Amino acid sequence: MGSLLKVLGFSLSLILVFTLVANLLPQLEGEAPVEEEINLGELTMGSFVALGEQIFSGKGTCTLCHNNMGRAPDLRVDNVVENAQKRMSDERYQGKAIDVEGYLRESMVEPGAYVVAGFGKKGSNDSESPMPKVLNPPIQLTEVEIDAIIAFLQAKDGNEVTVELPTDTPVMADKTGVEAPQVAQSAEEVLAKYSCTACHAVMESGATVGPGLKNVGNRLSANEIRQSVVDPAAVIAEGFPPIMPPTIAENMTVKELEMLVRYLTQQKSE
Amino acid sequence: MLSPENKKRLLLKLATMKYKRVSFAGLAILSLLLFSLTPSIEHGSLLAEVNAEQLTATQPVQATATKEATKVADALTGATLTGAPRTTAGDYPQIGFSSRSIVWFFAQMHLFLAAFVLAVPIFVFFIEYLGVKTAESRYDDMAKEFMRISMTAYAITALFGGALAFALFLLYPHLMAYLMKVFGAQTLVYALLFFAESAILYIYYYSWDGLKYGNRKWVHLSLGLLLNVVGTTLLVMANAWATFTMAPSGVDAGGAVTGGIWEIIRGPLWNPVNLHRFIANIAFGGAIVGAYAAFKFLSARTLEQKAHYDWMGYTSNFIAVLAFLPLPFAGYWLMAEIYAYSQQMGITAMGGILAWLFIIQAVLIGTILLASNFYLWSGMSRCDGSKRYQWMVKYIAGVLVLGFLIWVTPHTLILSSGEMAQLGGSHHHILGPLGIMPAKNIAVNLMLIATFLSFQLFRRSDKIITVSWAKTGNLLLISIYVIAVANIIFLGVYFGYFTNTVYKVGSSVAQVCSTLVVIFAGVTIDSMMFKGAKTLPTVWGRVSDRAQYALFALPVAFTWLMALMGYVRSSIRTHWHVYAVMKDNSPDNFIPSIGYAGNMITLVTIAFLLITLFIFWIASLSSKQQVKPVESAGYRQQSIEVMGKK
Amino acid sequence: MIKPKSALFHFVVVFTGVLLAFYALDQLVMFAQGLPLNWDLSPAQ
Numbered sequence: 004m005g006s007l008l009k010v011l012g013f014s015l016s017l018i019l020v021f022t023l024v025a026n027l028l029p030q031l032e033g034e035a036p037v038e039e040e041i042n043l044g045e046l047t048m049g050s051f052v053a054l055g056e057q058i059f060s061g062k063g064t065c066t067l068c069h070n071n072m073g074r075a076p077d078l079r080v081d082n083v084v085e086n087a088q089k090r091m092s093d094e095r096y097q098g099k100a101i102d103v104e105g106y107l108r109e110s111m112v113e114p115g116a117y118v119v120a121g122f123g124k125k126g127s128n129d130s131e132s133p134m135p136k137v138l139n140p141p142i143q144l145t146e147v148e149i150d151a152i153i154a155f156l157q158a159k160d161g162n163e164v165t166v167e168l169p170t171d172t173p174v175m176a177d178k179t180g181v182e183a184p185q186v187a188q189s190a191e192e193v194l195a196k197y198s199c200t201a202c203h204a205v206m207e208s209g210a211t212v213g214p215g216l217k218n219v220g221n222r223l224s225a226n227e228i229r230q231s232v233v234d235p236a237a238v239i240a241e242g243f244p245p246i247m248p249p250t251i252a253e254n255m256t257v258k259e260l261e262m263l264v265r266y267l268t269q270q271k272s273e
Numbered sequence: 274m275l276s277p278e279n280k281k282r283l284l285l286k287l288a289t290m291k292y293k294r295v296s297f298a299g300l301a302i303l304s305l306l307l308f309s310l311t312p313s314i315e316h317g318s319l320l321a322e323v324n325a326e327q328l329t330a331t332q333p334v335q336a337t338a339t340k341e342a343t344k345v346a347d348a349l350t351g352a353t354l355t356g357a358p359r360t361t362a363g364d365y366p367q368i369g370f371s372s373r374s375i376v377w378f379f380a381q382m383h384l385f386l387a388a389f390v391l392a393v394p395i396f397v398f399f400i401e402y403l404g405v406k407t408a409e410s411r412y413d414d415m416a417k418e419f420m421r422i423s424m425t426a427y428a429i430t431a432l433f434g435g436a437l438a439f440a441l442f443l444l445y446p447h448l449m450a451y452l453m454k455v456f457g458a459q460t461l462v463y464a465l466l467f468f469a470e471s472a473i474l475y476i477y478y479y480s481w482d483g484l485k486y487g488n489r490k491w492v493h494l495s496l497g498l499l500l501n502v503v504g505t506t507l508l509v510m511a512n513a514w515a516t517f518t519m520a521p522s523g524v525d526a527g528g529a530v531t532g533g534i535w536e537i538i539r540g541p542l543w544n545p546v547n548l549h550r551f552i553a554n555i556a557f558g559g560a561i562v563g564a565y566a567a568f569k570f571l572s573a574r575t576l577e578q579k580a581h582y583d584w585m586g587y588t589s590n591f592i593a594v595l596a597f598l599p600l601p602f603a604g605y606w607l608m609a610e611i612y613a614y615s616q617q618m619g620i621t622a623m624g625g626i627l628a629w630l631f632i633i634q635a636v637l638i639g640t641i642l643l644a645s646n647f648y649l650w651s652g653m654s655r656c657d658g659s660k661r662y663q664w665m666v667k668y669i670a671g672v673l674v675l676g677f678l679i680w681v682t683p684h685t686l687i688l689s690s691g692e693m694a695q696l697g698g699s700h701h702h703i704l705g706p707l708g709i710m711p712a713k714n715i716a717v718n719l720m721l722i723a724t725f726l727s728f729q730l731f732r733r734s735d736k737i738i739t740v741s742w743a744k745t746g747n748l749l750l751i752s753i754y755v756i757a758v759a760n761i762i763f764l765g766v767y768f769g770y771f772t773n774t775v776y777k778v779g780s781s782v783a784q785v786c787s788t789l790v791v792i793f794a795g796v797t798i799d800s801m802m803f804k805g806a807k808t809l810p811t812v813w814g815r816v817s818d819r820a821q822y823a824l825f826a827l828p829v830a831f832t833w834l835m836a837l838m839g840y841v842r843s844s845i846r847t848h849w850h851v852y853a854v855m856k857d858n859s860p861d862n863f864i865p866s867i868g869y870a871g872n873m874i875t876l877v878t879i880a881f882l883l884i885t886l887f888i889f890w891i892a893s894l895s896s897k898q899q900v901k902p903v904e905s906a907g908y909r910q911q912s913i914e915v916m917g918k919k
Numbered sequence: 920m921i922k923p924k925s926a927l928f929h930f931v932v933v934f935t936g937v938l939l940a941f942y943a944l945d946q947l948v949m950f951a952q953g954l955p956l957n958w959d960l961s962p963a964q
Contacts, residue, residue, distance in 0.1 A: 007568075073773075125775045
């Protein structure tokens with residue numbers, strides 16, 4: 004019995020030491036991201052930039068790699084706009100961005116388009132990027148959130164902010180709760196409802212994932228546009244990945260489709 | 274021609290040989306079939322080949338998403354695949370306690386006990402085989418005693434497994450419904466395998482004395498092999514569920530099943546976790562039976578008992594540390610695969626919110642190494658031949674303590690803002706560089722080499738080497754040790770601080786290889802040098818009581834460490850049930866702080882400690898025999914308890 | 920008479936052999952990971 008008590012006492016003391024160490028260390032809780040509604044009416048550029056900074060260290064999880072540990076460019080201290088301009092003129096640059104905003108968006112949405120020298124995956128000789136695509140899970144940022152980050156990155160070094168404040172109700176990913184689908188009343192609503200602006204440059208979007216639509220009326224006829232929506236895989240624009248969702252038309256009403264087609268055929272350059 | 278006598282002998286030899294070969298070959302084939310077929314039973318879902326790239330690149334779900342699972346049309350066949358359910362906070366039943374804590378408790382208890390009951394048959398098999406080879410009954414007796422401890426644990430493992438299952442289905446019904454859909458009939462196969470495991474386990478243990486010699490012993494060994502095969506199959510099947518939630522495979526971005534059962538099982542983290550858990554189980558099991566031996570040693574009443582349990586303690590420590598040595602490398606492979614799968618996940622574990630945890634891990638592993646080394650040094654008192662190596666102990670201790678201190682040094686200091694202003698940052702100028710991986714890799718590798726040296730010295734203590742090339746052999750060993758240590762330091766300092774990240778990470782592999790060379794060379798060269806050596810007597814039982822406490826420190830640290838690592842593994846999923854596929858929207862969907870986790874871990878460790886004492890008590894109870902009381906002249910003599918036959 | 924194989928010579932031979940073995944180990948292990956080294960063990964990339 005004596006040895007039992009001694010053994011128990013010894014073991015409990017040792018366990019206590021470990022517990023003590025755990026409780027003396029800095030206590031951090033990993034918060035799950037909470038969905039927040041952004042009141043667009045009250046949004047100013049200042050608060051939009053602040054939102055971007057919040058997302059940068061919060062939901063975007065950017066600071067996990069973009070810090071001074073050497074894993075990714077330290078965006079917090081770099082002049083991001085200057086670097087973006089330098090990198091777009093690098094001979095290795097094969098992406099499709101034409102301005103700083105486009106470069107920053109491309110870096111987030113399609114990080115593999117260009118890998119800054121020295122930051123590629125081990126053994127890939129800077130051809131593969133270790134950065135995840137922010138539109139995909141687990142990060143799953145929305146277009147508005149990406150815009151906010153771009154605004155933050157531009158503003159923090161005193162550079163010009165080129166993104167515009169969002170005016171549409173953003174389509175938030177995994178919004179919980181049942182929502183009765185509303186039939187869109189205009190082509191702009193259709194574009195927002197089906198998240199076209201996520202990949203196509205149209206209205207305020209400068210997205211480069213899919214072909215730009217700002218003068219699609221010059222290139223495609225109404226029937227061709229209609230086919231692209233109903234059966235995206237039928238014709239793939241050269242140089243673009245065949246990733247347009249095939250199910251868009253399934254949920255679209257005929258009215259919405261026609262509004263969209265009519266609108267896009269009118270998108271022509273002067 | 275052979276004489277009839279010799280003929281008989283030869284025939285008998287052939288018959289026995291043939292039996293051994295046949296039984297083992299047969300078992301090997303049976304095991305292979307069992308192992309390969311059971312997890313691969315297909316479940317009948319639509320197995321459309323969907324281009325995963327197509328689906329991952331699409332937009333997040335439209336605003337019309339409801340609580341129902343995402344329905345995605347398959348690109349090629351047009352059939353509808355149902356993905357993971359999307360839950361809200363209200364979907365999680367609440368019973369007044371934190372659901373996560375309840376599941377955590379049952380899961381960790383189940384894993385402790387399961388690790389133990391899977392590990393014991395592994396080293397019991399080897400010890401039993403050793404008993405056959407050396408024809409010494411002490412090995413066989415010890416093997417049986419280990420199995421007796423494991424038998425009691427088996428029932429309690431099942432109890433916690435049942436409790437865990439109930440808790441999961443009650444508190445996380447949507448997640449479990451989804452996992453059942455993904456894994457399908459395989460879950461039933463898992464359940465049915467337990468029939469096999471139980472049957473073989475009971476037959477194996479209860480037939481021990483009946484299948485003790487000759488041919489029958491080989492039958493018994495075959496049963497042991499079969500038990501291990503079934504146990505390992507159970508381990509890897511359960512691992513598949515855990516690794517699926519971390520790095521899902523065989524499903525698309527929405528969670529719909531798109532691959533066969535093998536694709537689902539064989540995710541990128543499956544085999545690293547398999548290897549890590551397999552080896553860690555052995556180390557853990559060894560540590561627990563070591564505690565049993567230590568306890569019995571302290572309460573032993575005869576010299577014979579003391580000798581027996583001292584030897585058992587040594588063997589257990591040997592198993593624990595031998596299995597422990599390759600564990601950091603298995604863990605490194607696991608972390609490397611996690612980083613390769615998702616940099617984010619990897620950084621969350623080691624560079625983000627959970628980084629401080631690895632300082633506690635350093636404390637725990639430091640405890641383990643110091644305890645087992647201390648046990649080895651204390652054990653040198655058993656043999657007089659150890660006196661010539663006594664002088665090295667203080668240097669090994671120095672290396673261990675220094676290594677431990679470096680390992681436990683954090684990179685970022687815990688400072689108030691005033692202190693930070695004084696220091697000029699959150700890193701110490703001199704000690705800061707010790708906080709990053711290169712310094713820690715040096716420390717760990719040197720600690721492992723030092724531990725191995727303790728082993729090697731102990732192994733040599735009772736031998737006088739007589740081979741002619743002894744001088745060269747010793748010179749070779751010394752050179753290997755010295756150059757390996759220098760190499761590890763060079764690699765760590767040069768590549769760690771003066772080259773880029775990729776070379777820094779790559780150099781740690783070279784460091785590990787250096788350590789492995791030392792271990793491998795040490796074992797091999799010594800084995801060759803021991804040929805024909807003179808053996809000095811070892812007095813088993815001649816060891817201090819103090820040393821036994823090292824054998825308690827070992828399982829306590831191991832247990833706490835195992836629970837700590839479970840906290841990491843679970844937390845790196847962040848707010849996902851199934852990473853990137855099924856979000857966790859329960860009230861507990863945040864990573865708990867390390868203090869909270871520490872308290873939970875302490876709770877399960879103490880609970881496990883008490884259960885282990887209960888198991889040891891039961892194991893001893895089964896061998897107690899009360900002597901029938903003798904009545905004489907009006908008063909009864911006290912009945913005496915005698916330790917019966919083992 | 921000079922001993923043909925003195926203890927020092929013995930030591931130097933063994934030590935150098937082991938040194939070369941570990942040098943080869945370093946080169947091999949780094950090369951196998953796609954991280955080649957120069958002769959002086961500096962990174963080649």
